[in-house]
Amino acid sequence: MQTTLSPQADPGSGTPLVVPARRATSGDGSIKTVWRLPDGNQVESLSFTLGDADSHATPDGRVATPVQESRGHVVCVSSQAGCNVACTFCATGLMPMRRNLTAEEIVDQVRQTRLLEERDVPSRVIFAGMGEPLLNLDEVLRAVSLLETEPGVAHISVSTMGVLPALDRLAEEAPSVDLFLSLHATTDEVRDRLVPLNKANPITDILRSAENFARTHGRVTDVSYLLFNGVNDSDADADRLVELLDPRYFRVQLLLWNEVPGLPFSRVEEDVILRFRERLLAGGLPTYIMPSKAQDIDGGCGQMLTEAAKEHRVARSHKAMLPLV
Ligand SMILES: C[S@@+](CC[C@H](N)C(=O)[O-])C[C@H]1O[C@@H](n2cnc3c(N)ncnc32)[C@H](O)[C@@H]1O
Numbered sequence: 001m002q003t004t005l006s007p008q009a010d011p012g013s014g015t016p017l018v019v020p021a022r023r024a025t026s027g028d029g030s031i032k033t034v035w036r037l038p039d040g041n042q043v044e045s046l047s048f049t050l051g052d053a054d055s056h057a058t059p060d061g062r063v064a065t066p067v068q069e070s071r072g073h074v075v076c077v078s079s080q081a082g083c084n085v086a087c088t089f090c091a092t093g094l095m096p097m098r099r100n101l102t103a104e105e106i107v108d109q110v111r112q113t114r115l116l117e118e119r120d121v122p123s124r125v126i127f128a129g130m131g132e133p134l135l136n137l138d139e140v141l142r143a144v145s146l147l148e149t150e151p152g153v154a155h156i157s158v159s160t161m162g163v164l165p166a167l168d169r170l171a172e173e174a175p176s177v178d179l180f181l182s183l184h185a186t187t188d189e190v191r192d193r194l195v196p197l198n199k200a201n202p203i204t205d206i207l208r209s210a211e212n213f214a215r216t217h218g219r220v221t222d223v224s225y226l227l228f229n230g231v232n233d234s235d236a237d238a239d240r241l242v243e244l245l246d247p248r249y250f251r252v253q254l255l256l257w258n259e260v261p262g263l264p265f266s267r268v269e270e271d272v273i274l275r276f277r278e279r280l281l282a283g284g285l286p287t288y289i290m291p292s293k294a295q296d297i298d299g300g301c302g303q304m305l306t307e308a309a310k311e312h313r314v315a316r317s318h319k320a321m322l323p324l325v
């Protein structure tokens with residue numbers, strides 16, 4: 001269900017920096033909001049609940065919730081309007097990079113979500129909406145310190161493609177943050193084609209930095225792995241992942257791709273993701289499947305702003321760059 005909203009001022013905290021332009025509620029209860037920024041740019045956030053049904057067994061029989069130890073309400077915020085990393089599978093990557101968000105605009109996505117939604121305050125905020133947080137690190141670090149004192153926010157996570165040396169700076173300056181590293185490939189050859197900044201930040205380098213992050217913080221790093229049909233879903237990929245990741249420092253969250261029309265990828269079937277998970281578990285690597293949220297309302301980052309994406313699809317020529325499948 002999608003609704004168009006008029007901007008509303010919040011009498012409690014002055015004029016909001018982000019105002020809801022559109023909202024859509026999924027059958028699974030997730031809510032996607034398109035926020036209008038003061039200069040007219042737009043970004044998206046997603047709020048959802050993690051429950052027991054979203055938990056998965058680890059190799060030793062323990063149960064791990066997908067977003068570290070947090071259950072409850074999660075708000076996924078944007079840190080940039082657009083993203084110039086231009087990952088070849090991502091709707092946001094198809095858009096032009098407009099600008100970095102300020103720390104206040106990032107935090108206001110959480111505050112305004114709390115005001116709009118009649119549910120508990122978010123227990124976790126995750127920087128996994130539009131944009132690459134490490135390419136807006138100063139503002140993201142300021143936002144993290146503001147969120148640390150925000151009512152009800154118990155956990156803060158940053159999801160990144162891995163940008164060096166910004167990742168090392170995040171480890172040093174944000175000890176409260178949990179890290180999600182978006183890996184999505186087990187060889188540089190494949191990752192170069194999925195994530196253009198891999199050429200400057202190859203797998204070995206970002207994993208070394210992420211391992212250091214986990215050691216420094218005393219918490220495991222979650223490695224996000226999106227499965228693409230015929231691209232990165234083989235048994236050999238699973239075995240390479242086991243070789244690459246030390247289970248003392250990493251665990252894997254497997255994800256299904258939200259289809260973005262026009263992009264040359266396809267989502268794997270459920271039996272493939274289950275087989276892949278079993279192979280990682282057999283190799284001793286803690287692994288869980290992150291349930292897809294908001295499938296019925298274009299839940300993937302940037303997907304509600306796909307009109308903008310379509311305009312720029314031809315100009316960015318992803319297909320020409322990427323004869324992957
Ligand atoms: C949108 S990104 C934002 C944070 C950061 N830029 C990153 O890439 O980790 C958050 C996660 O969503 C994933 N993602 C992007 N497009 C997706 C899609 N269409 N379906 C599922 N996940 C997607 C990314 O790979 C990443 O793991």
Ligand code: SF4
Pocket residue numbers: 083084085086087090091092093094129130131132161301
């Ligand atoms: S996946 Fe992340 S880094 Fe890549 S284009 Fe999308 S938002 Fe940017």
